[in-house]
Amino acid sequence: MKFVSHMDRALAEARAAAARGETPVGAVVVAPGGRVLAADGNRVRERADPTAHAEMLALRAAAVALGSERLTDCDLYVTLEPCPMCAGAISLARIRRLYYGAEDPKTGGVAHGARVFSHRQCHHVPEVYDGISAAESADLLRDFFAMRRNAT
Amino acid sequence: MKFVSHMDRALAEARAAAARGETPVGAVVVAPGGRVLAADGNRVRERADPTAHAEMLALRAAAVALGSERLTDCDLYVTLEPCPMCAGAISLARIRRLYYGAEDPKTGGVAHGARVFSHRQCHHVPEVYDGISAAESADLLRDFFAMRRNAT
Numbered sequence: 672m673k674f675v676s677h678m679d680r681a682l683a684e685a686r687a688a689a690a691r692g693e694t695p696v697g698a699v700v701v702a703p704g705g706r707v708l709a710a711d712g713n714r715v716r717e718r719a720d721p722t723a724h725a726e727m728l729a730l731r732a733a734a735v736a737l738g739s740e741r742l743t744d745c746d747l748y749v750t751l752e753p754c755p756m757c758a759g760a761i762s763l764a765r766i767r768r769l770y771y772g773a774e775d776p777k778t779g780g781v782a783h784g785a786r787v788f789s790h791r792q793c794h795h796v797p798e799v800y801d802g803i804s805a806a807e808s809a810d811l812l813r814d815f816f817a818m819r820r821n822a823t
Numbered sequence: 824m825k826f827v828s829h830m831d832r833a834l835a836e837a838r839a840a841a842a843r844g845e846t847p848v849g850a851v852v853v854a855p856g857g858r859v860l861a862a863d864g865n866r867v868r869e870r871a872d873p874t875a876h877a878e879m880l881a882l883r884a885a886a887v888a889l890g891s892e893r894l895t896d897c898d899l900y901v902t903l904e905p906c907p908m909c910a911g912a913i914s915l916a917r918i919r920r921l922y923y924g925a926e927d928p929k930t931g932g933v934a935h936g937a938r939v940f941s942h943r944q945c946h947h948v949p950e951v952y953d954g955i956s957a958a959e960s961a962d963l964l965r966d967f968f969a970m971r972r973n974a975t
Contacts, residue, residue, distance in 0.1 A: 720883055721892040721916040722874070731872055740873040755939045756911025759932065763908060764873040777944060780911065784944030785937040787907045792929060792936030 677701055677748045678770060678804045680710055684725060685750045685811050688712030695811040698725035698749040700733035700742065700766075708733035708745065725749060726757035730764050741765045750808035752801070755780030758787035762795045769797040772808030829853055829900045830922060830956045832862055836877060837902045837963050840864030847963040850877035850901040852885035852894065852918075860885035860897065877901060878909035882916050893917045902960035904953070907932030910939035914947045921949040924960030 677699050684697025693713040700708045709732035714723040726749050734740055746768040747761060752775040759780075761769055771781070780787050781799060788796045829851050836849025845865040852860045861884035866875040878901050886892055898920040899913060904927040911932075913921055923933070932939050933951060940948045 715892050719886050719890050719892050721886055721894070722879055722883055722912050723892075727874055731874055734871050734873055738871050740867050740871050740875075742873070754911055754915075755907050755932070755937060755945075756915060757908075759906055759908025759911060759937075760874050763906075778946065779944060780907070780937070780939070784942035785907060785911075785932070785939045787932070787937045787939075790936035792931060793907075794930065 677707070677746075678750070678772065680707065681725075681748045681750050681772075682804060682807055682811070684710050684712040685808065688714070688725065689811060689815050691717060693717065695815050696725045696749065696751045698729040698747060700729045701746045701748065702737075703744040703767075708736045708742075722756065724754065724757050726753055727760055730760055730766075734764065743767070746770065747797075748803070750804070751775050751812065752779035752781050752783070754778050755785040755787050758785075761797060762788065762793050765795050766797045768800065770800045770803045772801075772803055772805045773812065774801065774805070829859070829898075830902070830924065832859065833877075833900045833902050833924075834956060834959055834963070836862050836864040837960065840866070840877065841963060841967045843869060845869065847967050848877045848901065848903045850881040850899060852881045853898045853900065854889075855896040855919075860888045860894075874908065876906065876909050878905055879912055882912055882918075886916065895919070898922065899949075900955070902956070903927050903964065904931035904933050904935070906930050907937040907939050910937075913949060914940065914945050917947050918949045920952065922952045922955045924953075924955055924957045925964065926953065926957070 689695035711728035841847035863880035
């Protein structure tokens with residue numbers, strides 16, 4: 672199914688992020704016809720940029736590709752439940768459908784905590800589909816943090 | 824008082840944003856000793872970037888200036904209550920004190936709506952000081968949107 676192959680691409684970006692020493696999260700923005708507009712993984716450390724989450728980088732690159740700050744009818748695939756910053760950006764970008772993998776009870780902002788889409792101050796709410804390839808995404812994160820703990 | 828002069832700088836960035844046709848919001852990041860690390864205004868339209876809010880641009884530029892994704896002990900001045908995206912970024916950047924001007928009941932995410940700092944999923948909460956030069960900030964926004972309405 673199409674949404675699985677896009678999530679596979681997001682998982683590949685997450686694995687590449689882990690290989691760079693970044694928290695393994697990957698994201699893909701897909702145009703209405705199914706074309707991948709942008710894909711990236713976390714680059715917080717590489718860029719010394721607290722906002723360089725996978726979702727933010729993919730959203731910004733997709734907006735540049737379209738020449739518009741609104742990604743109307745585009746979909747976002749991300750391997751982990753977005754944090755409040757990324758959820759806010761997803762709403763501002765007018766993403767149509769958000770597909771995500773593992774839930775994030777510790778820092779998530781969609782199904783947990785701030786629940787950014789669940790307030791009247793949120794003027795665009797995407798359709799949300801969770802649990803897509805969730806086990807693979809969670810395994811990547813668990814292995815990454817286990818490796819880091821063992822390395823210290 | 825020092826925090827007023829930094830807010831004056833943020834207001835100047837907001838006025839410059841209005842002159843560019845952008846929603847007039849400005850932000851300044853200040854290092855512990857009082858040095859301005861970065862200052863910018865909204866550039867969403869100019870850059871076709873839904874994430875190019877004043878706070879995001881100032882935080883990213885300050886992180887580049889320091890060569891670190893953590894702006895520990897730095898303060899942020901912004902003319903309007905941050906939205907959830909920007910509030911999330913402020914937490915991720917470990918900003919010490921957030922000073923803001925006008926409240927934003929429609930899209931704010933600090934004192935309204937998602938209240939990003941008010942959940943246990945938020946692992947760094949800045950000190951928050953609101954209402955700094957609030958009238959000037961609100962006037963700028965009101966005049967900008969009145970002008971836009973009259974222009975259409």
